[in-house]
Each structure stands twice: as C-alpha cells, then as structure tokens.
Amino acid sequence: MSEYTPRRSVLYMPGSNARALEKAKTLPVDALILDLEDAVGPDDKPAAREAACAAVASGEYGDRELTIRVNGIGTQWHDADIAAASAAGPAGIVVPKVNTADEVRGLVAAMESAGAPEHTKLWAMIETPAAIFTIREIAQASDRLAVFVMGTNDLVKELQADHVPGRGPLMTSLSWALLAAREAGIAVLDGVYNAVKDIEGFTAECEQGRDMGFDGKTLIHPGQVEVCNSTFAPSEDAVAEAKGILAAWEEGAGTGVVTHNGKMIENLHVEIARRVLSTHEAILARS
Template sequence: MSDFTPLRSVLYMPSSNAKALEKAKTLPVDAVIFDLEDAVAPDAKPAAREAAAAAVSSGEYGRRTLTIRVNGLGTEWHDDDLAAAAQAGPAGVVVPKVNSADEVRGLVAALEKAGAPDHTKLWAMVETPQAIFDVRELAAASDRLAVLVMGTNDLVKELYAEHVPGRAPLLTSLSLSLLAARAAGIAIVDGVYNDVKDTDGFLAECRQGREMGFDGKTLIHPGQIEGANEAFAPSERAVEDARGILQAWEDGKGSGVVTYNGKMVENLHVESAQRTLAIHDAVRALED
C-alpha cells in the first residue's frame, strides 16, 4: 500500500463561492470536492465550472486530493462540466447518481475523449435503489473507477425512509456498497451528516462508518474535518498493536505458533497490521 491515499475527510465546497475555495487551501482535509451540482445555483454554474477548473490547476492546495463534482447525466450542464473537469485534470471527477456498469463505461469513455490525463479517475456516487441493486457490477466496470461515494441523502429520499440514529434504513445499502467496493479493490467513502451542530451524532456516525469499513466520510462543513480525521485514522493503540504483531511474527519465524499479547497471530493478522501501518504512515506524510 505504498501508494495509499488517505480519504478520511472529503469536503464538499461550492465552486461558486470564492471565499470557500480560498479557505479550502488552509483546511486540514484529505480531499476536496469542488461542487458544481447541488451547492451551485443554475445561473452560477458556468462561472463555478471555470472556478473549479482554475482551482484544480492552481497548485495551491498542497497534497490534498482534489476532485470536481459535475452535474449529473442528462442535465444541460453535464457535458460541458465533464469536458472542463477532464481538461483540468483533477485526481477525480465525481459524478452523481451513477446507476449502472454501462453508465460507468460511458463516463470513462467521455473522460478519455475529453482528454483526461491518466491520473484523473472516476468517482461514482451511489445514491439510488437501482445503483444499489447493480453496485457489484458497477464497481467492477472499469479500472478508471477509483472511488464509490455514498449519497445517503438521496438514498433516504428514494427509499421514503427517515434519517435516524444508527441509520437502520440504510444499512443494507451501505453494506452492499462496501462489499462491492472491497470486491473490486477500490475505495469507498460514507455519506454526509446533515446537522453540523450535532457533534455527538456526527462522531457516532463516523465511528459507525469506520467500524463498517469505510475509508472516510464526505463532509458539508469545515467543523466536521477534525472528527472525521480522527475517526478514520488508526488510533495510537492500533498502531502500537500493529507494530507488536509484526515484530512477534518476525521473531517467531519457524516456531510454528506465534502469539502477541496472548492471542494467536496468523497471516491475516499480519496483513491487517501492515495495512494499519500503511494508513498511519500515509496520514503522517499528508499532515507533515
């Protein structure tokens, strides 16, 4: 995992807001989504498109992962958004409401036709019942698809469900999407938490997402960054245990049975420990 990129905190920023774009340069966030969709009024979309492309090309955001969320397939802005994003060359182009493997392949073809560089990947938002039913095929449809982004607000709307603590109405959708991402070997980030004043609820949802296996969480406010960064990074105890497991494994070569703190150590524990340390090292490098 030497090329691991942390995605603990992924912040939506409206590309029509110059102050927000400037502020993003100073925030301790892993990734920024320069938004051209929900956060931008229709008459502001052309100017926002230019601002997002300029931000990506500016070189002023340090090691943050930069992406652009375009307007969805079938909207009047989609084709121009996709072409501008491809030419700007961000780390990812985020597309809302991607419903099928065929749509993934069509989006990839459009990016390539528009001249997107090899490092510009597709980030597909999973936010409809159709996408959930087809998520395994969707996630594996192209090597250029790098991240699934959960659109939990739209999923709640489409299911006629409610936002409740613990997210019981969404657990099936979240779990199926996680399974699909892991089977395809790609990253997946959790949906947003809407109440920016409810810190306890936000942190509880971060813990739930981390325990389920998400790589990070999409955010709607800078005040949520610190909590997400902490929740989705290995704790000091986890790092200490990972180092201990690897040392015990090295020390116990040839002995048949290896233990650490009284627990048996097998290959799967070693692989998990190596992943923990790779994430820890990548986070440290980003923060430094």
C-alpha cells in the same frame, strides 16, 4: 495490497463561492469535492465550472486531493462539465447518481475523449436503489473507477425512509456498496451528516462508518474535519498493537505457533497489522 491514499475527510465546497475556495486552501482535509451540482444555482453553473477548473490548475492546495463534482448525466450542463473537468485534470471527477455499469463505461469514454490525464479517476456517487441492485457490476466496469461516494441523503429519500440514529434503513445499501468496493479494490466513502452542530451524533456516525470499513466520510462543513480525521486514523493503541504483532511474527518465524499478548497470531492478523501501519504512515506523510 494497493497503495493507501488518505481520504478520511472529503469536504464538499461550492465551486461558485470564491471565499470558500480560498478557505479550503487552509483546511486540514484529505480531499475536496469542488461542487458544480447541488450547491450551485443554474445561473451560476458556468462561472462555477470555470472557477473549479482554475482552482485545480492553480497548484495552491498542497497535498489535498482535488476533485470536481459535475452535474448529473442527462442534465444540460453535464457534457460541458465533463469536458472542462477532464481538461483541468483533477484527481477525480465525481458524478452523481451513477446507476449502471454502462453509465460508468460511457463516462470513462467521455473523459478519455476530452483528454483527461491518466491520474484523473472517476468517482461514482451511489444514491439510488437502482445503483445498489447493480453495485457489483458498477464496481467492476472500468479500471478508471477509483472511488464510490455514498449519497445517503438521496438514498434515504428514494427509500422513503427517515434519518435515524444508527442508520438502520441504510445498512443494507451501505453494506452492499462496501462489499462491491472491497471485491473490486476501490475506495468507498461514507455519506454526509446533516446536523453540523451535533458533534456527538456526528462522532458516533464517523465511528460507525469506520467500524463498517469505510475509508472516510464526505463532509458539508469545515467544523466536521477534525473529528473525521481523528476517527478514521488508526489510534495510538492500534499502531502499537500492529507493531507488536509484526515484531512477534518476525521473531517467531518458522516456529509454527506465534502469540502476542496471549493471542494466537495468523497471516490474516499480520495483513491487518501491515494495513494499519501503512495507513498510519501515509497519514503522517500527508500531515
């Protein structure tokens, strides 16, 4: 089992907004995406790049995992973004609209050429039908690829679908990405929820993502952090159940039949219980 890194709440913050970058130092998020792409106008991109890299180098964000989202492959800012972000050495470099395994390998080569330290991983955004159809190859293209980030707004646009409760139009894409990520042993983050004042709808979508198996969710507003952290953390009941299963398993070792609360316990239940407890402990350590 790979070591669990809490990524329950992953908040986009515009790299060009000094107040937002300062506020982010106080937010209880697991990770930040310092954005050089959608949230930054063309004239502000060089300054945003400099500010995001300075934030990474500052050491003022505690245990929050810091990443930088660069502008997309083929844009006029992409190469300079990759070079600067690699030199700054964040936890991850987030790249929009990654569509093929060859693009992953090219991005990794560019990061290594620019001197990215070993801890700086590639986070690939999955946002198009092309990416979904090649998702398995993308997931396995490089050991440096650590996280899939679902770009659900772009997927809805590309599918010519609508944002609807339950996300029926997206379920195939989300499921394929989850399958590929789990096979490759990488993390996968659910997409954003646009209606920042709709707490009920946001909570329901967090619960759906958690139940599907996502590691966490990307966010666009600080007001979404608390619900997200709570939803993607094991509940008190789940932690108690996991401890009970492990205790029963240890007590019944060698007997051939182990039960807990009237249910048969097998190796798979033990593995799930261990994952729940390792997740819980990692979150406590982060807190």
